[in-house]
Amino acid sequence: MSGEARKTAEGLTYLSGFGNEHSSEAVPGALPEGRNAPQRAPLGLYAEQLSGTAFTEPRAHNRRSWLYRIRPSAAHPAFTHTHNGWIRSAPFTESVPDPNRLRWNPLPEPREGTDFLAGLWTLGGNGDTTQRTGMAVHVYHATDSMDRVFSDADGELLIVPEQGGLLLRTEFGLLHAEPGHVALIPRGVRFRVELLDPSARGYVCENYGAPFQLPDLGPIGANGLANARDFKAPVAAYEDVDGPVEVVNKFCGNLWTAVYDHSPLDVVAWHGNHVPYVYDLRRFNVIGSISYDHPDPSIFTVLTSPSDTPGLAGVDFVVFAPRWLVGEDTFRPPYFHRNVMSEYMGLIEGAYDAKAEGFVPGGGSLHNMMSAHGPDRETFDRASAADLEPQKVADGLAFMFETRWPVTLTAHAAQADHLQRHYDDVWKGLERHFRAVS
Numbered sequence: 001m002s003g004e005a006r007k008t009a010e011g012l013t014y015l016s017g018f019g020n021e022h023s024s025e026a027v028p029g030a031l032p033e034g035r036n037a038p039q040r041a042p043l044g045l046y047a048e049q050l051s052g053t054a055f056t057e058p059r060a061h062n063r064r065s066w067l068y069r070i071r072p073s074a075a076h077p078a079f080t081h082t083h084n085g086w087i088r089s090a091p092f093t094e095s096v097p098d099p100n101r102l103r104w105n106p107l108p109e110p111r112e113g114t115d116f117l118a119g120l121w122t123l124g125g126n127g128d129t130t131q132r133t134g135m136a137v138h139v140y141h142a143t144d145s146m147d148r149v150f151s152d153a154d155g156e157l158l159i160v161p162e163q164g165g166l167l168l169r170t171e172f173g174l175l176h177a178e179p180g181h182v183a184l185i186p187r188g189v190r191f192r193v194e195l196l197d198p199s200a201r202g203y204v205c206e207n208y209g210a211p212f213q214l215p216d217l218g219p220i221g222a223n224g225l226a227n228a229r230d231f232k233a234p235v236a237a238y239e240d241v242d243g244p245v246e247v248v249n250k251f252c253g254n255l256w257t258a259v260y261d262h263s264p265l266d267v268v269a270w271h272g273n274h275v276p277y278v279y280d281l282r283r284f285n286v287i288g289s290i291s292y293d294h295p296d297p298s299i300f301t302v303l304t305s306p307s308d309t310p311g312l313a314g315v316d317f318v319v320f321a322p323r324w325l326v327g328e329d330t331f332r333p334p335y336f337h338r339n340v341m342s343e344y345m346g347l348i349e350g351a352y353d354a355k356a357e358g359f360v361p362g363g364g365s366l367h368n369m370m371s372a373h374g375p376d377r378e379t380f381d382r383a384s385a386a387d388l389e390p391q392k393v394a395d396g397l398a399f400m401f402e403t404r405w406p407v408t409l410t411a412h413a414a415q416a417d418h419l420q421r422h423y424d425d426v427w428k429g430l431e432r433h434f435r436a437v438s
């Protein structure tokens with residue numbers, strides 16, 4: 001926590017646009033012109049390519065960046081295996097996949113001195129890190145800024161703050177993420193998380209699969225949902241630090257550590273499209289029904305990680321942002337349903353329109369493949385009798401990590417004290433109203 005860090009965070013400038021070929025230099029002349037790897041890079045820098053997709057993937061999906069740095073990334077000592085803390089990875093084998101509807105309260109307070117990495121607590125996931133498939137759901141609660149630097153070879157990290165602002169110092173520069181924003185750190189990008197408030201809490205989707213992209217818009221047209229220009233990439237900023245810096249690397253499910261003799265956040269200039277972003281969820285252009293019925297929540301997709309089957313996402317990131325409900329003769333909250341996709345939901349602020357109580361900011365729910373869920377009894381009774389005036393859903397910001405594979409829990413998530421014991425009861429007492437004759 002530091003006033004200095006907050007001042008830095010609030011004065012940041014950004015480059016605008018998701019998927020763009022961005023470029024930035026912290027020192028004029030640091031970026032080579034007209035080629036990526038001149039015989040001698042400008043200013044005595046080392047040129048390095050960081051790829052997020054195979055070289056040969058279609059141009060529309062290809063992700064890579066060129067970094068111009070004080071020292072090459074290759075100059076580091078061996079990594080040694082270290083403790084994974086509360087972090088677990090795919091394949092998830094600590095418990096049997098659970099068909100029950102499950103809901104957790106927020107994580108308990110961590111010990112003082114818990115940084116973002118130590119505060120990461122894996123709830124569960126699917127796929128296999130060695131196959132680059134699937135995803136993991138983590139929550140975090142931290143009380144301290146990181147001194148160390150982290151990178152994740154297993155996937156990209158979508159960070160969803162719920163309490164406490166974050167300053168993310170990345171190889172590409174600085175990002176500021178407050179509750180209501182999300183930050184996206186691509187696979188392999190080194191970064192450090194500094195806290196702007198006494199503690200920080202939130203959610204992380206670790207996406208082992210194809211990098212997140214904006215969803216196609218189909219008949220919606222050329223605009224809407226998350227607009228590409230609202231994704232902000234950092235401008236180059238570097239640390240020129242000689243001295244021991246611990247670098248932690250998550251690789252195939254385990255944390256590995258090495259002490260470098262310099263900071264690896266030493267990129268003076270870069271260009272490319274494999275870059276981190278911050279996005280303000282309140283910029284989401286919510287599209288919905290203006291006639292009748294409640295649309296499927298795919299209409300709220302912010303980012304999607306496609307799988308090898310068209311239309312079937314490894315993981316979708318979906319936001320339930322403030323919006324108007326105007327449907328006529330319509331049950332307006334989320335309907336009862338059993339879905340083939342599995343849904344982890346979290347709440348950033350306020351309340352969610354399908355749950356009157358018990359789903360609280362910082363908590364989360366898991367409705368695995370085909371589990372029956374939907375509005376709780378109180379919501380059903382209220383919405384079935386409501387006067388159908390136009391209604392603003394104003395005070396909530398909920399989200400969903402929706403995935404094609406069931407989420408298997410870690411042992412600590414399955415046995416957690418903060419796992420709610422009687423979640424099923426929210427659907428108790430839904431009375432029968434059936435009459436064979438109307």
Ligand SMILES: O=C(O)Cc1cc(O)ccc1O
Pocket residue numbers: 294295296297333334335337339343354367373374400
């Ligand atoms: O609340 C949920 O379970 C998520 C959800 C929301 C919605 O509007 C429709 C279907 C769905 O799964």
Ligand SMILES: [Fe+2]
Pocket residue numbers: 337339343367373374
């Ligand atoms: Fe659902």
